[in-house]
Amino acid sequence: KELLKKTIFYIPIKIRKYKELIKENETLKVNNRKLDFEKIKFQNKLDYGKHNEKIINSKKFQYKLNEFILPFYSDDNLFDNDKKGYLEIYNDKLVVFFGSGKSILIDINELNNNIFVYKKINNNILSQKYFDTEIKWAGIKDIKIDKKKIYLSLTEAVRENCYATSLFVSELGLKNFNFSKIELGNECAMIDSTIEAYPSFKDFNGYQNGGRIATNEKDIFLTIGDYNQWERPQDSESIFGKILKINKYSFQIKKISKGHRNQQGMYNLSDSKIIISEHGPKGGDEINLIYTNNSEILNFGWPISSYGEHYDSVPLNSKIKKIAPLNKNHKKYGFIEPLYYFKDSIGISEIVKNHFSEGNSFFVTSLKNQTIYDIEFDNNFENFRINDTIKIGERIRDIIKLENDKYLLFL
Numbered sequence: 001k002e003l004l005k006k007t008i009f010y011i012p013i014k015i016r017k018y019k020e021l022i023k024e025n026e027t028l029k030v031n032n033r034k035l036d037f038e039k040i041k042f043q044n045k046l047d048y049g050k051h052n053e054k055i056i057n058s059k060k061f062q063y064k065l066n067e068f069i070l071p072f073y074s075d076d077n078l079f080d081n082d083k084k085g086y087l088e089i090y091n092d093k094l095v096v097f098f099g100s101g102k103s104i105l106i107d108i109n110e111l112n113n114n115i116f117v118y119k120k121i122n123n124n125i126l127s128q129k130y131f132d133t134e135i136k137w138a139g140i141k142d143i144k145i146d147k148k149k150i151y152l153s154l155t156e157a158v159r160e161n162c163y164a165t166s167l168f169v170s171e172l173g174l175k176n177f178n179f180s181k182i183e184l185g186n187e188c189a190m191i192d193s194t195i196e197a198y199p200s201f202k203d204f205n206g207y208q209n210g211g212r213i214a215t216n217e218k219d220i221f222l223t224i225g226d227y228n229q230w231e232r233p234q235d236s237e238s239i240f241g242k243i244l245k246i247n248k249y250s251f252q253i254k255k256i257s258k259g260h261r262n263q264q265g266m267y268n269l270s271d272s273k274i275i276i277s278e279h280g281p282k283g284g285d286e287i288n289l290i291y292t293n294n295s296e297i298l299n300f301g302w303p304i305s306s307y308g309e310h311y312d313s314v315p316l317n318s319k320i321k322k323i324a325p326l327n328k329n330h331k332k333y334g335f336i337e338p339l340y341y342f343k344d345s346i347g348i349s350e351i352v353k354n355h356f357s358e359g360n361s362f363f364v365t366s367l368k369n370q371t372i373y374d375i376e377f378d379n380n381f382e383n384f385r386i387n388d389t390i391k392i393g394e395r396i397r398d399i400i401k402l403e404n405d406k407y408l409l410f411l
Helices: 002-006 010-049 108-112 320-322
Strands: 051-057 063-066 085-090 092-099 103-107 120-124 141-145 150-158 161-172 180-182 196-202 211-215 221-222 242-247 253-258 264-269 271-277 285-291 339-341 350-353 362-365 371-377 385-389 396-402 407-410
Touching: 002 350, 085 141, 085 396, 085 407, 092 108, 092 285, 120 180, 150 180, 150 211, 161 221, 196 320, 211 264, 221 264, 253 285, 253 362, 264 362, 285 350, 350 396, 362 396
Parallel strands: 141 211, 264 350
Antiparallel strands: 051 063, 085 092, 092 103, 103 120, 141 150, 150 161, 161 180, 211 221, 221 242, 242 253, 264 271, 271 285, 285 339, 350 362, 362 371, 371 385, 396 407
């Protein structure tokens, strides 16, 4: 028996033990993640409200950064302890939504005096269970206050294991938010989806979900990522890989651009123009200008054209190269060139106007590089240059301007 174990059955026994070790390792990973969440929760309960000041020197200026630790913790569900979040201003109050759906209100006047005072705002997002917070990429994606309304985007489980980016609206009551869904259709992406050209390659990626919101007098603008579904951004019937214009009153939807991958920043320039920042794949993060009143859908090329490269995990057979060739030119293939692209990925996030400058300048924030880029165009949105880089040292999820020439960052 021992001889057979060491000879004829040696490989099958090793394979069985290997599979057992994989299962054991996965169980340990799950338990370790739960312990991490518990640690995060208890640490946040101890630390929230703590204040710190530091000076950041860029090439051109010196900035004073006041930091306050926010109370994102949750006792209801371990996986609701989500550090991600988004910011909006209403009068002298700061509204914060965390990735889990928890919402709080902070007094800005007190904050300016380095005093952290907050209260929790009830809302119906968590109770409706639109998403599973145990999934890392699921949750709230942006908020936008417009007059007496608050708009919110999230990754919704439209049906089991099938997700899409959804839009919600509530009256702006500072004691309670009661959100209702703005219908965008029932299209969704399956978590275990594969592409027809290569059935063994799982192509779904929930991190590529977009969700940024901007508004003007008449319309709401919403970015929808491609969820790594390469055939959808060029499909005019799909909402994936698009920017939607939604009338505030009739909720009529119009697709104004397509060929996007993951648009993480958007700023309204006027009644006819918005500027967006967009994740490339391995490099090629873009800044694009969108004209919002065009009769035709503007096409920005993804995944046919991109200045980034495929990740190493992508099996580059001839069929996939046909669907997503990532050509290093847009105009040549009939698409709109980006205003600018970063050759190496910076993990681009939000884009806002730089009110410290008199020029056509913007602040572009980054997750991966943990930096704010002070960028400038001429009046025709040409002749791009980076004026300055401000190294914050933490992932920058959101940035908004206060009335007193201060900016608020969510780190």
